Amino acid sequence: MADDDTWDALPATLRSADLQRILQIGQTTVSLWFAKGIIPGYRISHSWIAFRSEVREWLESTSTVPVPPHEPYPHPLDAYPDHLTHRDLMELFQKSRPAILGWLRDGVIPAMRPGGRWLIEKAAVRRLLAETSNQRVDFVPKGDRAAS
16 A cells, blocks of 8 residues: 555645556446445536545555554545635546536536625535545445336
């Protein structure tokens, strides 16, 4: 498993290329593992979001050797204030301005728009993450879904 310096060099939100490199798998496998709930992530609209802290915890949980005890890794959202801007979301989710503004406009991310400025409550983002997690109790992995 990678050492602390390697993990610290990675962004708080991992892109598919980061996961491919860390896990030494291809893009198809990354997508499949997200869909099956193997890699912890969040399905927001049509995008999968993975946080470094959660991927690291997951990998440690699969280790065949004991991992030294440590403090829990901080969740990336903890670094933000109680009210976020669209720029904060761009940084948190590693998405473009058009993608974030589209999610806000379409109500994918709950928000307010006083005076034409987007204002997003951190609590609303936490709820969104809880609802879109592939680790939630009611998540149905790909392959286990009933035929429609």
